[in-house]
């Protein structure tokens with residue numbers, strides 16, 4: 070079974086089990102998220118009346134949020150069950166949201182420059198070749214359009230879930246190819262899915278090579294002083310789990326495709 074079929078089944082199963090990312094937002098949480106969006110310097114002025122693609126973002130959160138913020142929303146996800154949650158919630162809020170079931174690696178159903186903004190929650194870890202995703206996003210985003218994406222940091226996927234006598238240790242090499250080995254349960258992995266490590270070059274270099282300019286970068290804070298060793302909040306103090314990237318589609322000529330640079334040794 071390939072990564073798509075494997076992960077689609079797993080996310081469908083997650084919905085049946087009510088896993089944490091598959092719980093549609095409740096009204097109070099939605100109000101809080103909406104207030105947070107008004108404070109978000111990257112997105113708050115980019116949504117009203119814009120065509121927004123929420124990529125790999127099913128589950129009844131992102132689509133509703135951006136529609137309430139005034140955007141014309143399309144949600145793409147691999148899992149039909151995740152998208153069903155978006156449709157249910159949209160109906161409850163009397164919002165119009167388009168849902169499309171496909172992989173982030175294949176957005177060929179959308180004409181070029183279909184969207185003005187693409188937002189992507191943490192999800193590139195579910196595909197082996199992240200470059201394909203960036204190329205697809207570049208094609209469907211209009212020149213000058215905004216791409217805000219979150220990714221799992223490579224070190225957070227390399228390291229052990231729980232601290233031993235040496236603290237958190239690197240268990241997986243940086244150049245690991247193929248699905249990551251199963252890990253002990255922890256909030257930095259989704260058990261049962263096939264996940265892949267993407268290096269910084271693949272993430273940031275990949276976006277630049279696909280035709281984006283990176284404007285800013287954040288490491289969302291999940292660490293908490295005094296957190297219990299082994300908890301997500303404890304591990305996150307040592308290993309920031311995610312990176313959030315603000316990138317803009319170039320307006321001028323696109324860079325020639327290249328496989329990346331070679332580091333010159335001093």
Ligand SMILES: C[S@@+](CC[C@H](N)C(=O)[O-])C[C@H]1O[C@@H](n2cnc3c(N)ncnc32)[C@H](O)[C@@H]1O
Pocket residue numbers: 073076080090091124125126127128129130131145146147148151171172173174190191192195196
């Ligand atoms: C962490 S969830 C993101 C949305 C979630 N509701 C949240 O609250 O953040 C990751 C999503 O990626 C989707 N996904 C996994 N592989 C995908 C692929 N190849 N193409 C599109 N979506 C994919 C999953 O079905 C899941 O809905």
